[in-house]
Amino acid sequence: MAMAAMQRSASNHHLDSQGNEFTPMMRYDLLARGQVHDIQVEHHGGAWRLLVDGEVAAGKKHNKTNPLTAAKHRIVFHIRTNLADGLVQCAMTATWSVKSSKWNYAMELNGKPVEPSWEKKTGETGREPIEMFGPPLAKKEENPVVAAPAAVPAPTPAPPPPPEPVQDAVPAQERPAFPMKEASEELTAYMQQPEAVQALPDYMMRPPDSDHGLSSILEASGMEALAYDECQEVQLKDTQPCCGYGARCFS
Secondary structure (H helix, E strand, O other), X not given: OHHHHHHHHOOOOOEOOOOOEOOOOEEEEEEEOOEEXXXXXXXXXXXXXXXXXXXXXXXXXXXXXXXXOOXXXXXXXXXXXXXXXXXXXXXXXXXXXXXXXXXXXXXEEOOEEEOOOEEOOOEEOOOOOEEOOOOOOOOOOOOOOOOOOOXXXXXXXXXXXXXXXXXXXXXXXXXXXXXOOOOHHHHHHHHOOHHHOOOOOHXXXXXXXXXXXXXXXXXXXXXEEOOHHHHHHHHHHOOOOEOOOOEEEOO
């Protein structure tokens, strides 16, 4: 797949960026985070020129005239990638072989030796391009969609406290079984019987004055309505006896 990408993108240059004729003899292909780059080498007229992506990156004359003497040249240059990874440092070494009477070449990219992807004598070599930095980085979205945080459910309200029991304004008391009648005549007749006089609670001894008030009934029966504490006081200090706890006889 990488090789197919290189075949669509890398091609030999016959002109440099200034429009000058260029005759390549080697091409080196490489990748920088998936971006295709190429280095092409020309040897002509006793000098080298190197193109990087079609731009002249370096050149050097060797002035070699005697084939029986050894020679060695090193050309250093770089490739701009426009990546945060930085530049690719390149170095080509040309060594003259007296025995074979030719120049031998070695290319290093970031210190790693690489072989040509194309040569003038043999054509495409089929070598995979070297990746200098690693796989392509994921593109950042310009306006990424941020998911809204999940809504926090409202806390369940605590149940209301149970209502407090309503207490009677007047505590319940054991009341004597007094056969109270609505009719004052019946009550008067009953109260005139001494054996039927019972102790009456305090709240029954001082009713509001009215035609049918309890005080009137007791007075007609020959008794005086008293509060409980008054009746007790009468019993302790007075010789006049109480008729029960709630009334005192007049006679």
